[in-house]
Amino acid sequence: FGFVDILRRYLKDHDIQMDNWSKGGVLAATVASKLPELLARLRPCVASAGQARSGDDAPQPPQLLVVLELGGNDRMFGLPAQNIEKSLERIVEATRELPARVLLMEVIPDGIERDVAARTGARLVETPQELKGAMKEPLTRGRIPEVSRDWVQADGIHPNTKAQRPIARSLLAAIAQEFQVDLGEAP
Numbered sequence: 001f002g003f004v005d006i007l008r009r010y011l012k013d014h015d016i017q018m019d020n021w022s023k024g025g026v027l028a029a030t031v032a033s034k035l036p037e038l039l040a041r042l043r044p045c046v047a048s049a050g051q052a053r054s055g056d057d058a059p060q061p062p063q064l065l066v067v068l069e070l071g072g073n074d075r076m077f078g079l080p081a082q083n084i085e086k087s088l089e090r091i092v093e094a095t096r097e098l099p100a101r102v103l104l105m106e107v108i109p110d111g112i113e114r115d116v117a118a119r120t121g122a123r124l125v126e127t128p129q130e131l132k133g134a135m136k137e138p139l140t141r142g143r144i145p146e147v148s149r150d151w152v153q154a155d156g157i158h159p160n161t162k163a164q165r166p167i168a169r170s171l172l173a174a175i176a177q178e179f180q181v182d183l184g185e186a187p
Contacts, residue, residue, distance in 0.1 A: 001161065003168040010172065014183055019045075028070040028087035029079065035094050042066070046098050062099040065178060067125070067171065068092065069105040071112060072144075072157045081142025085112055092120040103174050105167075107157075110139045125174040128166035131159070 004020045011018050021041075031038065042064070049064040068091060074084045092102050102122040106113040109127045117124035134148035144157050151163045159167060169185060176183040 001164065003159075003164045003171060006164060006168040007172060007175075010168075011175075011183070014181075016175075022069070025073055026070070027074050027077065027079070028084055028091065029074065031070060032087040032090045035091065039094060039098065042095070042098055042100065046100060062101050064098065064100040065103060065175065066095050066100045067103045067105065068095070068122075069107065072107040075108060075142055075144050076155065076157050079142070081110075081112055084142060085116055088113065088116045089120060092116060092122045096120065096122070101178055103171070103178065105171065108139065108145065109135070110141045110143070110145075112141060123174055123178055125171050128163075128170045130166045131163055 004018065004022070008018045008020070046062070046064050049062070068088070070091070071084050071088060074087070088104065092104060095102050102120070103125050104113050104117045104120075104122040105125040106127045109132055114124055116122065131147070131151050134151045136146040139145050147156060151160060152158060153160050172183055172185070
């Protein structure tokens with residue numbers, strides 16, 4: 001039971017649909033290499049989300065929101081930080097061109113996702129304080145820090161069950177900010 005399950009149930013009450021396209025073990029580089037296929041899969045979602053219009057018929061921001069949580073496996077397998085950044089940047093830019101809004105989840109607060117978000121205009125979903133506080137400092141860009149086993153699985157990177165609610169709360173706050181709505185607090 002992960003943060004997507006928590007949010008999907010919660011957002012349903014707010015008439016917001018959430019689909020999970022994640023696949024375990026995927027690298028950001030792999031996703032970047034498959035962008036044409038993924039974008040083709042997203043285009044019907046853009047059409048169904050529609051473009052909201054104001055009373056004066058002025059275009060409004062895209063209604064499709066894509067949440068990206070990538071980069072942890074890349075770090076785990078030792079890919080260079082600049083490669084992770086380039087892959088994330090390509091994915092964010094291509095997704096924004098659909099058009100869609102993008103939330104980029106900060107997997108490790110080492111600056112990679114923060115810099116990509118700043119360059120691309122994506123909204124950063126910061127690592128929850130509970131998880132940040134469990135990471136041994138100093139953090140090295142592109143490397144997996146030592147993290148308290150209270151929050152991660154045996155691989156040292158993927159969040160365990162206890163970490164799912166703080167992640168859900170952090171993501172919910174970013175979704176609410178992005179759509180400028182009050183969604184309350186995730187359970």
